[in-house]
Amino acid sequence: MSARLAPRTIDSEDENQLLDTLDRWLERDVRPFVKDYDHADRYPAAIVEQMKELGLFGATISPDYGGLGLPATTYAQIVMKISSVWMAITGIFNSHLMLAMAVEKFGTPAQKALWLPKFASGEVRGGLALTEPDAGTDLQGIRMTARREGDQYVINGTKTWISNGIEGSCFALLVKTDPAAEPRYKGMSLFIAPKQEGFTVGRKLEKLGYKSIDSGELVFDDYRIPADHLIGEVEGEGFFQATGGLELGRINVASRGVGVAEAALQLAVDYARVRQTFGKPIAEHQAIQLKIGEMATRARAARLLTLDAAAAYDRGQRCDMEAGMAKYFASEAALENATESLRIHGGYGYSKEYDIERLYRDAPLMCIGEGTNEMQRMIIAKQIFKKNRLS
């Protein structure tokens, strides 16, 4: 099964223009409103409308279906820029694009023609529904079932932690079509699941950070959908279809980490220049300079690792290890830089008036999502051992 879309490129002038437009939008329409939205944990509906106009919901969808068809390197830079202003809103289109990718890579021609134009315009938005209350890392342990009845499937079970679960209207839903199958992944299938009778939102989950984007519990109670909603119309491929976008998924989370790591550094630099102790700016104290030096190095290394993985992806190379390294390093860089920047802010870092507190709350998510960093390091190690097999 091919798990890769054709390699993509972009003219550098087009890329610059796109990134400049994004910068102007972020400064004018996003940055001034972030604190209010975040503190109220309110869905940024107006910003989502602007994201539609910018084409973000179709960023990685092929132009054949109305998307921008961007290469991973451009997509990564977009996610870095947005995350340096407000990381949470990248989740509104990133999870959605994972749903679109599953359909574009593995769907039938009819499924692509029906769904991808609606995903690309943002008319239909959603995400990826994999995690259950008792199964996250161990995805093959999910319990949700789909039973075939004539030309329909009947689905029962509960998903949790689903990004866009409340505001979104359609999800790539991972289920067991053969719960007794061994190995377990052979009994898994992936469906395109629009909201309709039998599909309800259990509750909105309250979170430490990553505010304003809704994380929901989704309940399926005798939810009936036509058999043609099974992606690729083939049972037993769901595990690979659901994880088939993981290289780009990890590049995306790494890019978020870069954005947060760089923003935390910038806030620290700005603050260190103006805050005075013992008659001089704290930027002139060596202890602060050591921190800034480490933070800047981490942020740059995170950026380079991420762009390196994205470039390999764009060349059509297998890059799961490179993407995993970027995801692991950049997410830890985000967490460490946010913590250090908060400390540089002293007591004000602990105040809700300064932006650093939001970065400090948002950063840990990147260490958990798209494969925890514990798993990430084990996966990297396995690849290293594979490459170093005794002949």
Ligand SMILES: Cc1cc2nc3c(=O)[nH]c(=O)nc-3n(C[C@H](O)[C@H](O)[C@H](O)COP(=O)(O)OP(=O)(O)OC[C@H]3O[C@@H](n4cnc5c(N)ncnc54)[C@H](O)[C@@H]3O)c2cc1C
């Ligand atoms: C804000 C947010 C948004 C999310 N959005 C989505 C979404 O849109 N769609 C979706 O499907 N899911 C989503 N998730 C769920 C996320 O993918 C899971 O939380 C993640 O995969 C970890 O699973 P878990 O929480 O069940 O932890 P567990 O799998 O229970 O892991 C607990 C701990 O054990 C460690 N661990 C587990 N297995 C091993 C092992 N074999 N060896 C060593 N250590 C191990 C883990 O690294 C972790 O530290 C979201 C989560 C959050 C917090």
